[in-house]
Amino acid sequence: MSIVVVVLCTVFGMILSSMAGYYICQLRKAKIKAAQQENSVYTASNEASKDGNIELPYFDLDTIFAATDKLSLGNKIGEGGFGPVYKGELLNGQEIAVKRLSQSSGQGIQEFKNEVCLIAKLQHRNLVKLLGCCIQGEERLLIYEFLPNKSLDNFIFDQTRKKLLPWIKRFNIIVGIARGLLYLHEDSRLRIIHRDLKASNVLLDNEMYPKISDFGIARIFGGEQTEDKTKRVMGTYGYMSPEYAMSGHFSVKSDVFSFGVLVLEIISGKKNWGFYHPEHDLNLIGHAWRLWNNQTPLELMDKELNETFSEDEVVRCIQVGLLCVQQRTEDRPTMSAVVFMLSNESAVIQQPKEPGFCVETFSLKIELSSGRHTSSTANDVTITALAGR
Template sequence: MCQSKDDGFVKYAGVKVPASIDSRVNQSTSLEECKESCFNNCSCMAYASSDVNGCTIWFGDLFNIRKLPHGGKDLYVRVPTSELSTKHRSKLKIIIATVASGVCIVFGLLLAFYCISRKRRKQREKMDRTNDGQNEDLELPLYSLSTIIDATDSFSFNNKLGEGGFGPVYKGRLTDGQEIAVKRLSQTSGQGASEFKNEVILIAKLQHRNLVKLLGCCIEGEEKLLIYEYMPNRSLDCYIFDQTHGRQLDWSQRFHIIEGIARGLLYLHQDSRLRIIHRDLKASNVLLDDEMKPKISDFGMARLFGGDETEGVTKRVVGTYGYMAPEYAIDGQFSVKSDVFSFGILLLETLTGKRSRGFHDQKHNLNLVGHVWRMWKEGRSFEAIDECLRESCTLSEAMHCIHVGLLCVQELPEDRPTMSAVVLMLGGESALPQPKRPGLYVGKYSSSEVDSSSSKNETFSSTNECSITVAEAR
């Protein structure tokens, strides 16, 4: 029994009743009788009306009491008489109000987080559905990262074939024995997800004997991989710019390579269901299979046209020094004729065995195009032919190919032939017009100027050339 005159009860309206393992429900007891019962027991800490008839009293410590925005019960808590003053009650109300406000803020944050998470989840699901539909449309196999790691021996350095603007390329072998080439997007690459997606979408829809075949891709975490058919004889630049390996390609083989590249470009420009401008045609992007047949690769910078579109303008110039048409390098104007210009440069490189970007006629201060043009004007074109080809080539065929190359590198796009005309020209089925003075005829700048320009504009790089994203007129 305890009837301390120093105790009393404070009412807390609309609260969640305490969570206590020590409580008792008194049936058929009025609230006043419940108060008297609690007051007479020193261990009783609080009482409240019950959900059924009667009331509930609590003993010991009270846990988890909080204000409810709606509903709740009136709880009467035992406190010393000294705490029954108005001032102390106001303090308790402030504390309860603060706690309630904090609970509301936390609840609001949780609700906002839930809404944001739900919105992002819906966006991901929508994107996944889009990607799934796109994959079904492309019919492109997806490889797991573990499969590619096993095939390349964890991207072993011994399996590395080379490195370009996209990233390193590795040789691999699948469990069924098929050899593959794996292009791995580098984290420091100037190219990125857009170029990766562009190459997947474009080349997956293309099928031609002179285009490299994309077998599939892998996208897991930060890894973005493209899986191609393996080309055992590497790229064209490994042969035409090397005196030792260059002798492995006689005139007949080089001519067939030139024809194959021309047919591949013709397919891109005209014969495929998509009209595509490659924009980065160069010797290192022409791969050779086991029979030395050429296949155009690297479509990360290609542009797709629809309907009757044949040209466009961009503020983001991409490509490689020495291969870009003047109107594209200076004004950002590109068209199928831009690829024709690049093909002309590649044709002259294949015939002469000299790099467009590295050659300089010091006596006349001319680059490769200017050098070949001067030889042509002087009737000495045969002297421009690679020495290792002079014994195996036919003079008339060699002169004919140089003539076609000069027509392709004309300064004005309208003066250049289309690839369909080029294929006919190479087949000797049409008369050739006289070429005008070609574009990029001027001599080479000093090494300091070239280095400065390259360091300022260079973004994409490859093993043999430096590619750029912005070109400024000099």
């Protein structure tokens, strides 16, 4: 009997020792993994500092989870091409917007770091402010200032909320976007081409002043460089310039084209892509061009804009918008010229030439990078192209 007890005790002791050893081993692995995750944050910080000499706060994941209730569905406020956006509140009471990079999105770690480094260097009232980021484990998070009115498309394309944007506010939004783009092209330390300017990438603050956001596919130019070419065309239906969509050639003038489309959308309250008119098959650009040639440009105005406004100011904005969407890049104005024309009633403005992408259609392979209802895969896309009238 005593021998059985001894054997059982020995076996039991061996089991306990094995369990203790396994527990200690797992604990060590957990500590190593945690250390690696923590180190990844500092590594990312150091890499960003080396690349751009920036000092940007890095938030740990627990802080973001606490602020957003673990990125709960109830705190979700939007969905972009690269992933969802959540509202949160830090312990000090500051409200934040957290952009979470989707693992299935077209934006990889390089695009993520690109956006971090870019925005951290930019300081302008018409650009969204980046507060920090989080790179921990599989999570890639960008933390922005929270803007309660969300994006411009939530207003100008909504039959109810567009009434909250009278002409004076729309004009201020147009000018604000122009000033933000001018800063990117000419006034910042870097020359930056946004490449995805659109209504959903313009956020509105408490007073409805615009802030350009989402720099995931933006490109930095050094020195006197103003243009480049890519084999990977990334952008959004209806906003891409002809030379960019067709050959991958982009420049400051491709941003100008996108701005022109945005101006026409703000004035009309209609989307360029998917625009419908019972009398023709033109898109919004083509429709605006037709009205201009018929000398009835004010017919482009949103029917909700029935308050008092300056007709000359509206016509001037339409004319500037049409100048920006001209077919040839050399015919489009720079953003400094755009700001001058918008801000000076006495400015002499030349007559626009035919715009690009307004009449005929053809199929084109494009890789989408953003947009609310798009993915990052190659698609057959129908795009309107120029045809003389």
